[in-house]
Amino acid sequence: MQGVCSYTVAAGPNKSKLFQFRDENSIIDMGNISLAHAVHPEFVASCKYLGTMGDSRPVYIYEMEHLPGTAHIMARIPPEDMSRQRNTIKDFARFFAQSWNNDVRPCLDATTSLLMEFQSNFDLLAQNLPSRFAPNLDRVRKELPLLFSKALPFVLSHGDLNTMNLLVNRTTGNITGIVDWAESKILPFGFALYGLENLLGRMDSEGWRYYDRYRELESLFWQTFRGEAHNFSDADLHLVRAARMAGFFYHYGFNFDSKGAIQSVRTDQPDGSLAYLDAFCAIDEWAPLS
Template sequence: MPNIIYTLDNAINRFFSEGGASSSKIQCDEFAYRMYGGQVRPVDIQGSSSYTVIAGPSGNKIVQFREPAAMLDMDMLALAKDIHGDVVPSCSELGHIGDPNGSQLAIYEMDRLPGANYITVRPSLKRNQQLNTINSLASFFAQAWQRGTPAESPLVDRSAIRAQCYSRFNHLADALPERFAPAVAETQAALPALFDEDYPLVLTHGDLNEMNMLVNPSSGEITGIIDWPDASILPFGFTLYALENVLGSMGSGGWKWFDNAEDLRNSFWRAFRGQTGLSESQTRLTELAGKAGILMRYGTAYDSGFPGMIGTRDPKSTARREKLQRAELAKVRKHVAN
């Protein structure tokens, strides 16, 4: 498979040419300039279903233009802000742009968080900085465990969430190659415990990858968690693949772990258990939830639309995401074999 080379210009051109938006980059830039002034410039790493710029005299605002199928759930974002505080950007809806009879883009304004995308600073982080990333990631997950999601929240429908997850893993059991069958069976066996009332259902970021974590390049500490359109309520731990993703990197020769990856992994669990007081049995269950999340995130084509799957997107958006995801699927093998 040929390598997928990311460039900023290609990402922006692809969004406006393939997304079917009835507005242009120039129109979006002009809107951001009229609203906030300053130099309007695209962020270095663009999402596949949005166009994002920095604006304002001091470059303190983010303006994001999102496809109709990728709009933000403001209730989910408010919950994320309540749980995680300053690492989640404040956000406001600003309406739409484009032909009312066409495919308009939804407009959002956010405070610009400090830091750089983890994927860009990862090669330069020293061991002590890597440890700071790990410890702040442990704190992020500890917040989710400790705060959970109130059972009375309108966002929580335990029976519906359970039905969707069971359906999703039934699909995985049929769709994945035979070599993944033991991992799927193991996670299916754990589902009853993960949906027990004693195990927390929590706000779950839908795509906690290396591009959606911001870190301080000097310290390595996480300063922001961005891109929340796919957030949902799931058993705790379904995004623990984020831990594995910060313990190595994908290159032309495949995935390569840091030489201190195991020490960093152990540091994460020490910090997490120290903040939450998890028992050995609870820790084992969260590890199984992490394996379940890996299979859900990397084991199917993005938003393939099988019965019970949470959310589907339009074919053009799906096709773009699937091109990127083919490079990610190798991560299934590296994670679930452990």
């Protein structure tokens, strides 16, 4: 399988192993992938670094478990098939609860550095995004110091939690794996919650459309999450809502390079480059969390 920065082949008995070849600009952070596997053992494959091949432009080689399942976007589970939709949502909630339950807070210097980085990033958004996003963006910027304090757990946050990276069982809808952790980083809980919206609706040529029963699925997510997350209270909801909105702005407001580094702020173009921001970040009030 050819990726943007990698090439992957299946091998071994029943193709139980994957061997991935990556260029030097997209090497895997083995610390992060090991942490992801430790926190989410049922969803994240184990990974082993095997070394490099070549001298002038070395290729980095990794061995991974071949997780079962089909990419969610390819499984094409109908929105009205609530049995399978519920299974996906409940497993996704358990995945987030596992993150909540495994606080990996960095040292004070690291959190201070992260706060300064995100304040600078969100200043760029404020300077360059259209004014329709200003109300929510201003609210997020005011909350950043609290988000990067001790108010929420710090967790390994997936950098691209889309439906291509979510593997499911076609028959049941259960999640069998979450892949592509190359852009993951330690952030306050909630920054990756943008991924939930991808299970509640879809983007088409006319913009974002929520499924008819998305509120039911959203409520099921939070009901399941609360049942699994330790010491999660109503008082946490305000900050989680702020972190979720921050995640929307961060994920959909920037163009990133192959290493996950910010290149530029997205601009308002006829191709709909700000369509996701319009769907989630231009609303008058932040969407409620059940």
